[in-house]
Amino acid sequence: MGLGSTAKKIQSLSDRAEAMYRQVQELQQRIIHLEEEVDDTHNTVTKLDHNVTEQRALLLAIADEHGIDGEQILADAAIDDPEGTDAEESTQTEGNADEDADTDVPAQPSE
Incomplete structure (x- = not known):
């Protein structure tokens, strides 16, 4: 009885090891895929940053x-x-400038 039970335990352990090996391989493939996506995203962001810099230079030259x-x-x-919060605040402040001038109440900063 002891050998049969041991054989079952060894087979069970072997099956678990194979399942874990498959999971490790899947995770490795997912990590490789994610690394490729990160590289692609980095390249895209770099190109966009370059384009924005060029556009800014062109707009400044036109101005x-x-x-x-x-x-x-x-x-x-x-x-x-980069968050655009100052631009929104600037627009809101400009819109309220006439009202604030009449009431002598300073504009309240947005959070």
């Missing part, structure tokens, strides 16, 4: 041709904020 201070416009609009 300069027309006698407009593009850097001042960007500073006023706070376009440099």
Whole structure:
């Protein structure tokens, strides 16, 4: 009886080891796939960043041709904020400027 029970335990252990090996192989393939996706995403972001830099240079050159201070416009609009929160605040503040001037109440900053 002892040998039969031992053989069953060894077979069960072998089956578990094979299942774990398959899972490890699947995880390895998923990791490789994720690494490829991260590389692709990095390349895309790099290209987009380059395009945005080119577009900014072009817009500043066009503004300069027309006698407009593009850097001042960007500073006023706070376009440099990556989250866009400053641009929204700037727009809200400009819209409320006339109201604030009449009431002498400073604009409340948004959170």
